[in-house]
Amino acid sequence: MSALPESARVLHAHLHLMDRQVVREVDGRLLCKVDDLELADRANPYVKSILAGPLALGPRIGGWLGRLMVGATELLRPEEDPGPYRIRMHLVSNIGSAITVGGDPEPLALERWVRDHIIGPIPGSSGERPGKHSGERFDEHPAGHPGERPGKARPTHAGPTRLADIPDELRMSHLLDRVVIDPSGEVAGQVADVRLVQDGPLLGEATQALRVAGYIIAPSHTGQLFGYERARGGARPALVSAIIRRLHRNSVYATHEQLDPSTPDGPLKLRTPRDRLLSLTEL
Amino acid sequence: MKRMLAVTLGILTAIGGFVDIGDLVANAVVGSRFGMSLAWVVIVGVIGICVFAEMSGRIAAVSQRPVFDLVRERLGPRTGLVNLVASFAVNLLTLAAEIGGAAVAFELVTGINYLLWVPLVALMAWLVMWRVKFESMERVFGLMGLALIVFAVALWKLGPSWGELAHQVVHPPSDEGVPTYLYYAIALLGAAMTPYEVFFFSSGGVEERWTRKDLATSRANVFVGFPLGGFLSLAIAACAATVFLPVKAVPESLAQVVLPVGLGLGTIGLIVVIIGVFAATFGATLETALSAGYSLSQYFGWQWGKFVRPLEAARFHATVLVSMILATALILTTIDPVMVTEYSLVFSAAALPLTYLPVLMIANDPDYMGDKVNGRMSNTLGTFYMILLIVVSIAAIPLMLATKAGQ
Known part of the structure; x- marks a missing residue:
């Protein structure tokens, strides 16, 4: 785990x-x-x-x-x-x-x-260009940059940017907002956010991929989290923060292993009952 | 001099919000019907727009992210889209009205019907947005708009009973109904805090390449520009309260709005005020047309702005061009420009809270702001205004229907 x-x-x-x-x-x-x-x-x-x-x-x-x-x-x-x-x-x-x-x-x-x-x-x-004194940030392209030849699209070392369509279950948006059910079959809430940890497989030469580590599960229809539940101190509008925290007082965190991955469609199934998951406030 | 020129962005933005065509007339109507009894709303509005413009300017300086970028980022694509549709409608309706207003300024000078001036004004505005540097644009029209200070001079020349004006501040006239009073209060507050002001102001900050070093410039823009806008708005109302209120007349057109200046200062005053009216409406044309481009581009993540060649921000410039064409077509239907801005209030109701909430949230997010997050003062005022805006947005449409837009 x-x-x-x-x-x-x-x-x-x-x-x-x-x-x-x-x-x-x-x-x-x-x-x-x-x-x-x-x-x-x-x-x-x-x-x-x-x-x-x-x-x-x-x-x-x-x-x-x-x-x-x-x-x-x-x-x-x-x-x-x-x-x-x-x-x-x-x-x-x-x-x-x-x-x-x-x-x-x-x-x-x-x-x-x-x-x-x-x-x-x-x-x-x-x-x-309006403004000859433009900052370095927007200066000329290095010579030979494809951006200087409008209309001549060509594949770049970014790899082909257009492939055939991507299946739903491999889109992040498909994970977000999905309904989560308990092992008992009862609705446990919905995915409000996906926690990513940068320790996945190597991408390119030196970057590690952002691995899906777990899911923040909120009671259905509590709306967005806006990051207020993961407070790290500092000033914030007390009232807005209090309202959102109150709406999310029952939110929990499930690691990727605590969810059954064999459900590409329909609700995501928990392996661990909801009440044994970490509460967000403990995270 | 350089320091003075640095605040023209704030001045132009505020003129577009406080004394554009709809508000020139609305302020005069309010003054002639309610005296100075709605002055407090302008003050509340000035403080509100200062609070949020300061936050959005600070966000733009620290993170280079303009307001509609934040709207999409915090509210997500669906709620963001609701705001986009509402804001875009406000922009387009206001744009149509401003083109009409600038054309009316030409009519006042030449006597030639304003409809003939509409295409010319639209073409001029588009050429300015296509070719003129952002900074030159804001300086020329920001400074020209200052000509409206002539309303304050005229008021002083008219020599009103200052005691009477002060008395009006706390005594609303008894012959006007409460719903009408509230309707005008909401219309004035909505005008003071129109969302396109923060779209334009924060995008303007990015256009001028503000960085952390420019936080003082940003603040100066806010605290010079918006109070000045509020001051002009009060001066117009006071002129109308002095000239029209005692004779129970209500100004209906731009020609009548500038009448007190003619009475106080003669022909010279009239010339100056018409220059001011042209600059204000033309400046507001630029502000709303660019805001239409800014909001759409920033929602979808397109390259936007006048800091790159038009070729490199193609979708942005196409949006501005199409908005100009649509707005020109709308005003050429001979629809009354002032009435158009009244209806845009309906769309403001949805756009106001959905614009200022994300600004308040990001201004507290250390990921964006580092150590420049909101202080206690900004958060207290910001929360207060959020509540106020939600109340306003709920009350706006019922009040508009109940009072038949204040008639």
């Missing part, structure tokens, strides 16, 4: 990764949001890549609007079986208020299309 506390870096998928801005390291350009995360290895899952674009966001929005996003994208994309835009995790060089990625991932399909067909043809679109 994975021991607490872990010495490796601990992150929470929902709180620290999902919906953060992705920034290209070389020039500070904004690429996309972390619309979803792709997992690998069903038995001992770890985060393999960042997923973005309408094909990743659509299913998370859900409803007719989500289906419309996915449907329209599939219709317009030239590939036979298009998948979401993806960035491999080993390219991630920093996780902070934004996710910084190295290499030179190309912009998303829609950006390239709008650039080539709408904005590009308008006079002045490529003219002198």
Whole structure:
């Protein structure tokens, strides 16, 4: 059983990764949001890549609007079986208020299309950049950077960014919000966040993968956690904090081993009864 | 001089919030019907927007993350989308009204119908956003908007009974109903704290590449810009209270709003005030059009901003262009610009709490802020205003229906 506390870096998928801005390291350009995360290895899952674009966001929005996003994208994309835009995790060089990625991932399909067909043809679109004194952060690309040749997409050492679609059970969003049931079959709550520990298999040369270590299970319909249950002191608006803590007073933590992995669909099943799990306040 | 120019972002932002076309008229209407009895709302609004603009400016300086980025990050894609739709609607409706307002300023000067000026104003605004540096843009229109200070000068020239104005502050007129009074209170508070102000302000901070070293600049922008906006708004109301209230007249158009300045200062005053009105509405056009681009791009994580070439922020510029076209089309239907801003209040109701809650949360998150997290004062005021905004957003629509938008 994975021991607490872990010495490796601990992150929470929902709180620290999902919906953060992705920034290209070389020039500070904004690429996309972390619309979803792709997992690998069903038995001992770890985060393999960042997923973005309408094909990743659509299913998370859900409803007719989500289906419309996915449907329209599939219709317009030239590939036979298009998948979401993806960035491999080993390219991630920093996780902070934004996710910084190295290499030179190309912009998303829609950006390239709008650039080539709408904005590009308008006079002045490529003219002198406003502000000659621009900081180093946004300085010229190094020579030969693919970003300087609009429209010429080519695979980069990021690996192919578009593969066929990714099955639901390998998407982080599929784990979040899933219903969890007790061994007895009773509903124990739903997954509010996924705890990740950076001690998974090696990705690339030196980075270890973020392994799925456990799940924060909240009573159904208590809403988001916002990180307030994992207080590390410091000032915070007392009232907001108190409300969220009260809503989550019955939240528990289950390690990956305490859940039955053989349920790719439907509710996740606990191996250990809910009342024997660690309470969040003990974490 | 350099220090003075550094606060133009705050001035432009505040002008777009407090004295844009809807508020120019709304302030005058309030002054002529309620005297100065709603002045306290403007003060409450100024403090509220200062609290949250300070937080969002600090977040932008420390983490380079603008407000709508935070909305999506903290509220997730679904709730974030609710806010995006509401905010985008507010932006678009306000944008249409501002284009109309700037065109009316031209009509006042030339006598040529404002509808003929609408396409020209829209084209000018788009060219500014397409080509002009962010800093030049904010300086020109921020400083030009200061011409509205002429309302304060005119008030002094009109020589009102200051004792009477002070008396009005605590004595609402008895012939107006309580629901109408509350409706205008909410409309004024909503105008003071419109979400696009923090979208524009925090994105502007990123456009100007604020870092931790610029925290003082950010703060100066907040504490000069927004109180100035509130001051202008009060001056307009006081002018109307002096000229229109005693004769029981209610100004209905921009031409009547600027009338007290003409009475106090003559032709020179009128010229200055029309320059000010143009700068304020044109500045608000830029603010709302860019905010439309900012909010959509930041929700989806697209490259945005004027700090890169348009070619490198293609979806952002396409959003701004499409918003301009839609807003121009809307105002060309001859719809009344002032009425349009009244309806945007409905959408503000959803957007207000969903915008300021994530700001309050991130401003407390050491992952983003390091040692620059909120102090006790910011959190106390922030929580108070969160409660207030929730009350406002619940009450706004019923009050609007009950009073037929304050009639």
